[in-house]
Amino acid sequence: MHLEFICNGKKVSVDVPADMRALDLIRDVMGLTGTKEGCARGECGACTIIVNGKAVNSCLMYAVKLKGKEVFTIEGLSEESGKLHPLQEAFLEEGAVQCGFCTPGMIMSAKALLDRNPRPNEEEIEEAISGNICRCTGYAKIVKAVTRAGLGNNHG
Ligand code: FES
Numbered sequence: 088m089h090l091e092f093i094c095n096g097k098k099v100s101v102d103v104p105a106d107m108r109a110l111d112l113i114r115d116v117m118g119l120t121g122t123k124e125g126c127a128r129g130e131c132g133a134c135t136i137i138v139n140g141k142a143v144n145s146c147l148m149y150a151v152k153l154k155g156k157e158v159f160t161i162e163g164l165s166e167e168s169g170k171l172h173p174l175q176e177a178f179l180e181e182g183a184v185q186c187g188f189c190t191p192g193m194i195m196s197a198k199a200l201l202d203r204n205p206r207p208n209e210e211e212i213e214e215a216i217s218g219n220i221c222r223c224t225g226y227a228k229i230v231k232a233v234t235r236a237g238l239g240n241n242h243g
């Protein structure tokens with residue numbers, strides 16, 4: 088099946104099998120391997136991407152569902168110059184990354200939150216990342232990092 092959509096600001100035009108998952112399109116066909124596969128059943132959040140402003144599990148979504156949508160993956164966050172997104176900076180500054188496996192999904196969930204709520208409180212952050220599992224850092228540092236990134240938003 089043919090589909091076109093926007094990914095990280097660029098037009099994508101691709102043919103995919105009807106039963107291909109969005110996760111496999113992104114990782115295997117498009118080579119955007121920042122998006123991770125953990126549980127493959129919607130429980131860990133490692134595969135989180137943003138589709139039309141919403142954080143979704145790409146392991147549970149068919150690739151064809153991306154047709155006509157605006158998609159962001161972790162690769163779309165930093166600038167072409169290599170400058171990191173404020174969320175990425177905040178995760179580094181707060182030590183919110185250990186093995187890093189959960190981090191792209193965590194950051195995408197946090198970005199979807201900050202895009203609709205630029206200065207969220209702790210509860211709102213916890214709710215936004217409740218579908219993302221981290222088995223090593225502990226959530227306190229992650230919540231602090233998202234709070235820090237939110238405090239850097241002057242428009243909230
Ligand atoms: S790999 Fe998709 S939620 Fe775990």
Ligand code: FES
Nearest residue numbers: 185186189221222
């Ligand atoms: S940093 Fe290792 S799973 Fe979160």
